[in-house]
Amino acid sequence: MKKLTRLFDIDPWKLKTATLHRKNFRLQESLTSIGNGYMGMRGNFEEGYGGDHHQGTYLAGVWYPDKTRVGWWKIGYPDYFGKVINALDFLALKIKINQTTLDLAQLEPINFYQELDMKNGLLSRHYTVEIDSAVITISFKRFLSLQTKQLAWMKVDITVDAGEATVTLTSSLDSDVQNEDSNYNEHFWESVSLCNEQNSQNFITVRTIPNDFGIEQFTVTAMMDHSLSTETESTRSHSPLSISETFASHLQKGETISLTKRAVILTSRDVPEGKQVEQAALILKSSDCLSFEDALEGQTKAWDERWKLADVVIDGDEEAQQGIRFNLFQLFSTYYGEDERLNIGPKGFTGEKYGGATYWDTEAYAVPLYLALAEPSITKNLLMYRYNQLEQAKINAQRQGLAGALYPMVTFTGIECHNEWEITFEEIHRNGAMAYAIYNYTNYTGDTSYLSTHGLEVLAEISRFWASRVHFSKRNKCYMIHGVTGPNEYENNINNNWYTNTLAVWVLRYTIASYRCYHASTKAHISEQEIAYWQDIIDNMYLPEDEELGIFVQHDTFLEKDLMPVSKLSPTELPLNQHWSWDKILRSCFIKQADVLQGIYFFSDEYSLEQKKKNFEFYEPMTVHESSLSPSIHAILATELGKEEKAVEMYRRTARLDLDNYNNDTEDGLHITSMTGSWLAIVQGFAQMKTSRATLSFAPFLPKNWNRYAFHITYRQRLLSIDVHDYITISLLEGQSLPIKLYGQDYLLEDQLVVPISKKDDDNV
Incomplete structure (x- = not known):
């Protein structure tokens, strides 16, 4: 087991450290990222940092089509690689003490402390420095407003503890930025207009540079305002891509200067360019009456409303507690x-x-969480996102010479914009995840309104894709799917991936059944001829299986590999993707993430415990879990099989994947979509929450070193509280009575049920 990297103290509600981690500064920046769904940023220092770091501020839905192409571009390839672009830095604040610029890459801080409070999204930091004969303490606080999404708040306090000093603060809106991953040091922004004259609004408007693909340029306006604790004259300056306002004050011992900065950011996604300045001024004016503390109080209340439903309480394991709260915080910040x-x-x-x-992470991993922790309309919005891009998905299929719709692997608009062949054109199982999300929403909520209208249009086109992607093997007298990459991305261009073939069959079957029920309410039209062909595929699809081993075979030649468990490898070889050549990885038996087991998870009701056990015990030992999506699926299945130690191991890995940097790759950003895994591992894993045929069921176990865990879910217009310790207590907080199953027994939940927890181990599965 490789040594994990842990930068922050264990605390149930906070990330906190008294250490400036210069050697892991990028990791520290990633872990202290904040957002509000509209915009977000890494935990960059307001005053800047002269050492190695990743400056990053991002706006939702703002992107650019990268011109990068490869020399062997082929027919069917996407025209461009779409990428999120670094937006203007709206919290920049250079600080000078006398003639020394504050830069912790050069200065040694005293009493450094940094904290991210997950209760309200407040990122704070303070430290003391000695400059010349003065001792100065500087503290920073910032948050991105949930109540006014376009508004960011920052406050800095500078106190002279000894001596005296001239303090100069230069606050900026700076769009002279570039991407960490850009080629040739490209800049993606050009100036439109700005104003930073005295006694007028401080704003800058920029636009993404032109592109060769007809993609609409984005316009962004940022406006800032300052309030200081003492009257201080300011000077303003600008360049084509930035504006600044500078304040200077001479402080004696014991004196403090405080600056509060508000920044409003608007994009042309929501406000036309010509109206952005006016709208930004109105947003600033609406918060004129608020102090930083007032605004933070409102922020805390807004987060509290989210936590009331979303929080998972773990008693007895603060590492586990911190992990799941961090993941939920980052998910809802995104x-x-x-x-x-x-x-x-x-x-x-x-x-x-x-x-x-x-x-496809959204449909496979995020939908279950949002179904349980938010209003159904939120999940329906995720479904509508795909419906609104159905026409573009048809174009993706047509470019491959196929019928129907192929949803993209990577997209901003619905058009595929990923340029890796083995991902873009072979990892087609993602199409099935789109259909599964429709099923998941309908099954969980009982609401058929989406399925019976928009959903069937999506299902019909996805089914047409599968029907054109299969081929009939005359030699074997069955249908097959060749040239794919399954969920295990450590194998490319394989034939008859069991998961992909199984998913294709399920989609065709689900589409036919749904069309029979709801054909009168949808615009979709499926002919009887199509249905007959789809049924023939269902009846005659090749699904590789080995009867002697009792397993579903991952793909045609998997069993011909040199099979061995991960335990045979030296820990120094892991992660494989950072130590082995790609060729060596592809030839090995090692599995990046759940593949066959992903299908067993999706369609759990269709397989016996014996089938689940044999497949789990065959595949999990060869799985390196180097996809962040992997541990949660294994935790869920391990719990069902009574493999409680493995379930807890996998929970810890998914809950603390970023906090402990398990895969040595968090410095370039957090694994947001896989953060759902910690919630899935507890709710669908430890608590074994399932819903099938309109019946909700639980079969919880309690990890050995935990005293208790508890969570809420919404389910079919009801709010439930589930509390697991020596007993499982299920309380109906809102809504009508509900039939449920506990450990396979039928109950009617009218108010509260209290049932002793059942013991299960691997030997009796």
């Missing part, structure tokens, strides 16, 4: 469903890897 044009990027507002766009 997306809370208010805008159906948006989706959940794998890195959220914390970095640029994966281009910042949406993946």
Whole structure:
């Protein structure tokens, strides 16, 4: 087991450290990222940092089509690689003490302290420095408002503890930025207008540079305002891409200067360019009467409303407690469903890897969490995001010479914008995740309104894709799917991936059944000829299986590999993707994430415990879990099989994946979509919450070193509280009585049920 990197103290509600982690500064920046669904930023220092770091501020839905192409571009390739772009830095604040610029890459701080409060999203920091003959303490606080999404708040206090000093503060709106991953040091912003004359609004308007693909340019306006604790004259300056306002004050021992900065950021996604300055001024004016403390109080109340439903309480394991709260905090900082044009990027507002766009992670991993922890409309917005891009998904399929719709692996608009062949064109199982999300929403909520209208249009086109992507093997007299990449991305261009073939069959079956029920209410039209062909595929699809081993075979040649468990590897070889060549990885038996087990998780009711056990015990030992999506699926299945130690191990890995930097890759951003895994591992894993045929069921276990865990869910217009200790207590807080199953026994939940916890171990599965 490799040594984990832990930068922050264990605290149930906070990330806090008294250490400036210069050697892991990028990791420290990632972990202290904040956001409000509209915008977000890494935990960059307001005053700047001259050492190695990743400056990053991002605006939801703002992106750029990268011109990068490869020399062997082929027919069907996307025209561009879409990527999130670094936006203007609206919290920049250079500080000079006498003639020395504050830079903790150069100065040694005394009593350094940094804290991220997950109760309200407040990021704070303070330290003391000695400069010349003066001793000065500087403290910073900032948050991004939940109540006014376009508004950011920052406060800095500077106190002279000994001696005297001239303090100069230069506050900026700076769009002279570039991406961490950009080629040739490109800049993505050009100036439109600015104003920083005395006694007038301080604003800058910039636009993304032109592109060659006809993609609309984004315009962004930022406006800032300052209030100081003492009257101080200011001077203003500007360049084409930035504006600044500078304040200077001479302080004696014991004196403090406080500056509060408000910044409003508007994009052309929401406000036309010509109206942005006016609208920004109105937003600033609406908060004129608020102090920083007043605004923070409102922020705390807004977060409290979210935590009342979302919080998972763990008694007895503060590491586990901190992990799940950190993940939930970052998820809801990234997306809370208010805008159906948006989706959940794998890195959220914390970095640029994966281009910042949406993946199939949303449908497979995020939908279950949002179904239980938010209004159904939020999940419906995620479904509508895909429906609104159905026409573009058809284009993606047509470019491959196929029928129907192929949803993109990476997208901002619905058009595929990822340029890796083995991902873009082979990882087609993502299409099935779109259909599964429709099923999941309908099954969980009981609401058929989406399925019976928009959903069936999506299902019909996805089914047409599968029907054109299969081929009939005359030699084997069955249908097959060749040339794919399954969820295990450590194998490319394989034939008959069991998960992909199984998913294709399920989608066709689900579409036919749904169309039979709801054909009268949808615009979709499926002919009887199509249905007959789809049924033939269902009846005759090849699903690789090994009867002797009692397993579903991951793909045609998997069993011909040199099979061995991960335990045979030296810990120094892990993660494989940072130590082995890609060729060596592809030839190995090692599995990046759940593949066969992903299908067993999705369609759990269709498989016996014996089938689950044999497949788990065969595949999990070969799984390196180097995808952040992997541990949660294994935790859920391990719990069902009574493998409680493995379940807890996998929970810890998904809950603290970023906090402990398990895969040595968090410095470039957090793994936002996989953060749902810690919640899934507890609720669908430890508590074994399932819903099938309109019946909600639980079969909880309590980890050995935990005293208790508790959570809430919404389910079909009801609010439930679930509390697990020596007994499982389920309380109906809102809504009508509900039939449920506990450990397989039928109950009617009218107020509260208290049932002794059942013991289960691997030997009796």
